[in-house]
Amino acid sequence: MNEEQIPVETSNESMENITAEVPAPSETETTAEVEVMPENLEDSSPQSEKSPESTPVISPEEAIAELQQKIASQQQEIVQQSEELDSYKKRYITLAAEFDNYRKRTQREQKELEHQVKRKTITELLSVVDNFERARTQLKPSSDGEMEIHKSYQSVYKSFADSLKRLGVSPMRPEGQLFDPNYHEAMLREYTNDHPEGTILEELVRGYLLGDQVLRHSMVKVAAPQENVTPAEEEATESPENNESQN
Structure with missing residues (x-):
């Protein structure tokens, strides 16, 4: 069974009548809706976004101290x-x-x-x-x-x-020098006026130096003044070589 589509004709007058029948929102309702929206936004914001507590203020005197x-x-x-x-x-x-x-x-x-x-x-x-x-x-x-x-x-x-x-060893050469007890050891005396008193006439045992220090003293025969000498003293001071030659 074929249904026939019945065309619905709407005229401008009918649309105007429908629009006139729908009531327009009042100004009070519009203002209420607008005022409600900020309150909802504030309630939905997280607690962490609230302003922090204010720090205590230190006076300049306390800071300086x-x-x-x-x-x-x-x-x-x-x-x-x-x-x-x-x-x-x-x-x-x-x-x-x-x-x-x-x-x-x-x-x-x-x-x-x-x-x-x-x-x-x-x-x-x-x-x-x-x-x-x-x-x-x-x-x-x-x-x-x-x-x-x-x-x-x-x-x-x-x-x-x-x-x-x-x-560093060097021999002493004391002949002709004056007697010095730091370097020489008098073994014999010869009484004579030909040499000044204390002059070394002969070295009997050679002395040696090690650098500037005495290694061994030189044993010597020294001159003594001949005046006021007894024959016994002169005989006692003669060298062994002279005694042997006289014998």
């Missing part, structure tokens, strides 16, 4: 640290001076020990030098064979003397 207290505390701390620093400096200076004195004392003791060992060793060797010198003065080679032997031990003596020289 607090700063002055902090400054005084820091100044006292600076003074304490300065005193500690001065104490550490004094301790460092004392330790440095003690170490320097210890180092110098150790070096000095080491040098003295080396010098003593060197001195003792060389002193023991001087007797060998004395024997060579006695042999040179007393032995007179009379043949070619004896001359060869003489040259051999003289070369040994020269080598030995050169070694002592390299070690």
Whole structure:
């Protein structure tokens, strides 16, 4: 069964009538709706967005007093640290001076020990030098064979003397000098007016120096004035060589 569409005709007059039948909102209702919206927005805002509590206000006098207290505390701390620093400096200076004195004392003791060992060793060797010198003065080679032997031990003596020289040993040459007890030891006196009193006439046993120090005193014969000398004193002071020649 076919339904027929019935066209509905609306005229402008009918639309106007419908619009006129719908009542328009009053001004009071519109204002109420507008005023309600801000209240709803304020209620929906989170609690964290509320203004923070106001901090207590400090007066300028209290702030200045607090700063002055902090400054005084820091100044006292600076003074304490300065005193500690001065104490550490004094301790460092004392330790440095003690170490320097210890180092110098150790070096000095080491040098003295080396010098003593060197001195003792060389002193023991001087007797060998004395024997060579006695042999040179007393032995007179009379043949070619004896001359060869003489040259051999003289070369040994020269080598030995050169070694002592390299070690700083030097012989004394006191003949003609005035007697000095710091370097010489008087063994004999010869009464004579040919030389001033105290003049060294002969070296009996050679003396040696190690650097500027006496290694062994030189044993010498010195001149004495001849006046007021008894024959007994003159005979007692004669050298053994003169006594042997007179015999």
